[in-house]
Amino acid sequence: GAGVSQSPRYKVTKRGQDVALRCDPISGHVSLYWYRQALGQGPEFLTYFNYEAQQDKSGLPNDRFSAERPEGSISTLTIQRTEQRDSAMYRCASSLAYDQPQHFGDGTRLSIL
Amino acid sequence: QKEVEQDPGPLSVPEGAIVSLNCTYSNSAFQYFMWYRQYSRKGPELLMYTYSSGNKEDGRFTAQVDKSSKYISLFIRDSQPSDSATYLCAMSGGTNAGKSTFGDGTTLTVKP
Numbered sequence: 001g002a003g004v005s006q007s008p009r010y011k012v013t014k015r016g017q018d019v020a021l022r023c024d025p026i027s028g029h030v031s032l033y034w035y036r037q038a039l040g041q042g043p044e045f046l047t048y049f050n051y052e053a054q055q056d057k058s059g060l061p062n063d064r065f066s067a068e069r070p071e072g073s074i075s076t077l078t079i080q081r082t083e084q085r086d087s088a089m090y091r092c093a094s095s096l097a098y099d100q101p102q103h104f105g106d107g108t109r110l111s112i113l
Numbered sequence: 114q115k116e117v118e119q120d121p122g123p124l125s126v127p128e129g130a131i132v133s134l135n136c137t138y139s140n141s142a143f144q145y146f147m148w149y150r151q152y153s154r155k156g157p158e159l160l161m162y163t164y165s166s167g168n169k170e171d172g173r174f175t176a177q178v179d180k181s182s183k184y185i186s187l188f189i190r191d192s193q194p195s196d197s198a199t200y201l202c203a204m205s206g207g208t209n210a211g212k213s214t215f216g217d218g219t220t221l222t223v224k225p
Contacts, residue, residue: 040121041218042117043203059212101147106154
């Protein structure tokens, strides 16, 4: 497709389980971003990549969160030992370069029981 | 205090009205200013993207940036019911140019 694709759209899991969220950016986009969005709030930055290099991970809440983009295209955000407070909408965006406008996917709704 | 402040509304206007949406910010390093529209259960959709101060017009939408006042605006002319959505401002620049900081959005309803 032409847009940013995220999977799964919905993920429900039990507390303590690990989850992996996938993002497939727009073809040719160098930069890829992960955000988390709570209801009624704007997206909150987590981390971003240029190609396969992670440029900024200052927004990752703690060391249970990690992200990778090994071949400079698809990215995975992994949350280990999930907690209820991790429940949120996780959004991915991509752009032609780090200073170009970001285009968002429709997100993954994560619910931790 | 948040780096980017946005009045949450809700804002309700009749069809055809001019809508003004605003954000203020505190980080003088911001250089790129964006407005996104977000429909329910969808991702943010980019509406306007401007660099530094000035105005930018695209159809019914006009974005204004006043860096001296740390204030940005989005104007929607001849508003339509299909404009009903949440509008998010976002900004980036400085040493963390890849990181965008968002406002919490203003919910707009345009009544036919």
